[in-house]
Amino acid sequence: MSPAPTVEFAGLTKSYGNSPVLSGMDLSIAEGEFVCLLGGSGSGKSTLLNIVAGLDHADSGSLSAPPAAVMFQESALLPWLTAAGNIGLALKLTGMPRAQRAVRTQELLKMVRLDRAGHRLVHQLSGGMKQRVALARALAQNRSLLLMDEPFSALDSITRDFLHDELEAIWRATGRTIILVTHNVREAIRLGQRVVLLSSSGGTIAGEWTVGDLQRRDALAAAALAEEIRAVLHREVHGLAEVG
Amino acid sequence: MPKLAEATSGSNRLSLRGSLRGLRSRSIVAPAITLVVVFLLWAFSAAATGNAGPVELFASLSRLWASGEIAQSVATSLGRGIPGFLLAVLVGTVLALALTRSLWLRAAVAPFMTCLLTLPTVAWVPLAILFFGVTDTTVYFVVLTGAVPAIVNGLLAGVDQIQPLHRRVGTVLGAGWFDMATHIVLPAALPSYVSGLRQGWAFSWRALMAAEIISGGQDLGLGLGTLLQRGRELDDVGGVLAAILLILLVGVVIEVLVFGPFERRLLRRRGLLTGGTR
Numbered sequence: 469m470s471p472a473p474t475v476e477f478a479g480l481t482k483s484y485g486n487s488p489v490l491s492g493m494d495l496s497i498a499e500g501e502f503v504c505l506l507g508g509s510g511s512g513k514s515t516l517l518n519i520v521a522g523l524d525h526a527d528s529g530s531l532s533a534p535p536a537a538v539m540f541q542e543s544a545l546l547p548w549l550t551a552a553g554n555i556g557l558a559l560k561l562t563g564m565p566r567a568q569r570a571v572r573t574q575e576l577l578k579m580v581r582l583d584r585a586g587h588r589l590v591h592q593l594s595g596g597m598k599q600r601v602a603l604a605r606a607l608a609q610n611r612s613l614l615l616m617d618e619p620f621s622a623l624d625s626i627t628r629d630f631l632h633d634e635l636e637a638i639w640r641a642t643g644r645t646i647i648l649v650t651h652n653v654r655e656a657i658r659l660g661q662r663v664v665l666l667s668s669s670g671g672t673i674a675g676e677w678t679v680g681d682l683q684r685r686d687a688l689a690a691a692a693l694a695e696e697i698r699a700v701l702h703r704e705v706h707g708l709a710e711v712g
Numbered sequence: 713m714p715k716l717a718e719a720t721s722g723s724n725r726l727s728l729r730g731s732l733r734g735l736r737s738r739s740i741v742a743p744a745i746t747l748v749v750v751f752l753l754w755a756f757s758a759a760a761t762g763n764a765g766p767v768e769l770f771a772s773l774s775r776l777w778a779s780g781e782i783a784q785s786v787a788t789s790l791g792r793g794i795p796g797f798l799l800a801v802l803v804g805t806v807l808a809l810a811l812t813r814s815l816w817l818r819a820a821v822a823p824f825m826t827c828l829l830t831l832p833t834v835a836w837v838p839l840a841i842l843f844f845g846v847t848d849t850t851v852y853f854v855v856l857t858g859a860v861p862a863i864v865n866g867l868l869a870g871v872d873q874i875q876p877l878h879r880r881v882g883t884v885l886g887a888g889w890f891d892m893a894t895h896i897v898l899p900a901a902l903p904s905y906v907s908g909l910r911q912g913w914a915f916s917w918r919a920l921m922a923a924e925i926i927s928g929g930q931d932l933g934l935g936l937g938t939l940l941q942r943g944r945e946l947d948d949v950g951g952v953l954a955a956i957l958l959i960l961l962v963g964v965v966i967e968v969l970v971f972g973p974f975e976r977r978l979l980r981r982r983g984l985l986t987g988g989t990r
């Protein structure tokens with residue numbers, strides 16, 4: 469029996485003016501699952517994430533999701549605080565007493581391998597370090613659902629690979645449910661247990677793939693799956709161009 | 713890889729320290745050179761025309777220092793200027809925060825704050841004297857009317873310029889209204905708020921001097937404005953020049969000791985102190 473869904477939406481619609489962004493989206497995500505939402509620009513993947521995070525509202529449809537921690541595309545760290553200060557603020561807003569905050573901040577910094585950089589100001593951190601602090605801040609909220617909106621898109625490929633390993637390790641260690649939005653097929657296969665491709669034309673689901681152990685272990689199998697997903701993605705994007 | 717990142721960051725720190733040292737020496741040496749040049753030109757011009765020059769100025773300063781009037785007048789003016797300014801900070805900050813809470817309130821009040829900024833504060837002095845007489849209330853009234861609009865506008869501009877992403881961070885971290893105001897909005901708006909405070913101080917200092925000059929010191933004691941007015945009445949050019957210099961010096965000292973360092977520290981923490989437009 470599969471685990472009960474922790475996030476479930478049915479018939480979700482959202483429009484900006486006369487432009488529909490989501491047109492009846494249905495999706496269930498199980499507890500502890502790592503799902504990657506893939507899609508071209510304007511496919512509604514960030515809108516969907518914002519709705520789940522409570523930063524935006526759907527026009528119609530039903531949504532069931534626990535309170536979520538969010539990691540944005542840019543690091544979105546508060547530049548007047550240090551790395552530790554950013555994490556400490558998240559802990560403070562959970563109501564954690566001051567005495568426990570310093571210890572927990574250090575634990576979280578250690579988890580993202582920045583335990584010696586807590587005193588640094590945001591502008592003194594590299595792009596990869598900023599995203600690791602942002603990840604630690606999201607983990608500080610201790611919420612079972614973590615939403616990530618293209619968190620690694622601005623990073624170079626070496627740092628990105630490095631952070632993929634860290635994120636996977638953290639996901640396995642904490643058992644959180646993760647929804648990660650990306651436009652990178654390789655990243656989606658690398659991280660997700662399931663890849664959901666959003667349609668570029670109408671804000672619906674264009675395809676779903678399960679990433680098995682074979683694709684994780686075998687580069688050729690991963691490349692074949694990536695090729696298959698890319699073919700559907702190209703059809704989606706080109707189809708939209710022809711309509712446009 | 714972390715070692716490389718740390719080394720790069722270390723060299724950045726060194727170059728930052730070097731440029732700050734350069735900035736500090738530039739900010740002392742360059743104005744000092746200007747001052748020397750101005751005094752020399754003034755001395756030559758005074759010698760050629762027979763008008764009062766630096767010699768008369770220094771003689772008056774020496775006389776006022778010996779009589780204790782410099783200390784007395786600076787203490788009197790700052791004794792009113794600082795509490796008046798702090799009161800204006802309190803009123804301006806509370807008012808600005810209230811304006812950010814209601815679009816209607818903001819639409820009703822904010823345009824008048826901008827209008828008040830364009831009105832010279834000296835214009836309030838006669839009215840204040842008619843209402844309150846030559847009393848401390850008059851002084852505080854003109855200081856408030858001078859400083860509050862600048863502080864309100866500074867904080868409002870800062871709040872308007874907050875990155876939407878920072879507000880979204882506050883929301884996803886679960887901040888309520890109070891936490892959003894204290895942990896996100898006010899810190900994010902701080903650079904603009906400090907500019908407003910700096911402008912507010914300048915306006916309140918000018919307003920205070922105007923009040924002291926116009927009231928002529930009756931019942932207000934010997935302030936710097938009174939010293940200036942007394943010099944005019946006694947036809948003492950040296951005394952007038954000395955009072956002007958002291959008024960200027962107090963403004964510069966507050967800037968150099970309070971606003972300048974605070975703003976530099978604020979911008980440096982955010983990685984924004986990078987120099988000019990080059």
